[in-house]
């Protein structure tokens with residue numbers, strides 16, 4: 001009888017001690033893939049509207065990363081522009097910030113069906129390519145990222161120039177967070193999300209119109225026009 005009470009007391013006191021020593025979570029549950037954690041940079045305020053349209057808050061925007069978030073250091077980052085150019089260049093993050101910055105209101109549409117509306121700010125790809133001087137033979141722009149070194153994706157040079165395609169250094173007025181592609185994401189308007197390359201370190205000018213990036217090599221359409229076929233048609 002005595003022994004039994006000792007056991008019961010031990011269990012009660014033991015449970016109490018364990019409960020007290022278990023740290024109480026101070027943060028919310030781990031965010032799911034679609035709710036990236038956004039750490040605000042001091043002094044930056046997220047825009048909630050642009051050109052009379054409500055923006056999707058970053059906390060509600062989707063996030064896709066085939067090999068997880070890539071962490072790129074701002075101070076050592078270099079963007080190389082090479083291939084069919086007059087003189088290859090290597091640009092710092094500050095070089096990108098020093099170019100004329102343009103803001104656009106554009107929806108990102110993932111081919112999986114989710115989308116969001118954001119304000120994107122950054123220089124045009126044209127202004128970056130001009131620094132290297134594009135050779136007339138160049139037809140295709142290939143983006144190399146830290147998660148896909150053989151070339152993540154590509155966009156036709158004509159599309160890049162005619163549509164004044166920008167790179168997004170900022171989204172809703174906030175510096176692009178690491179999980180969203182820091183230092184930038186290609187704002188490939190009118191194309192499905194898989195063309196919106198993130199974590200880019202090299203831009204290659206090429207005459208190869210048959211280049212296939214990561215998703216394209218798995219059968220996704222190289223045109224990737226929103227409303228058009230998601231997969232290769234032949």
Ligand SMILES: Nc1nc2c(c(=O)[nH]1)N[C@H]1C(S)=C(S)[C@@H](COP(=O)(O)O)O[C@H]1N2
Pocket residue numbers: 061062063064065066067108109110111145146147148152179180181185192193194195196197198199
């Ligand atoms: N380097 C790289 N870029 C990428 C991806 C990726 O996995 N790696 N995912 C793409 C896909 S499928 C989509 S829908 C968009 C999503 O952008 P977001 O995660 O910033 O919302 O990024 C695209 N860019």
Ligand SMILES: [Mo]
Pocket residue numbers: 064109110111112193194
């Ligand atoms: Mo996507």
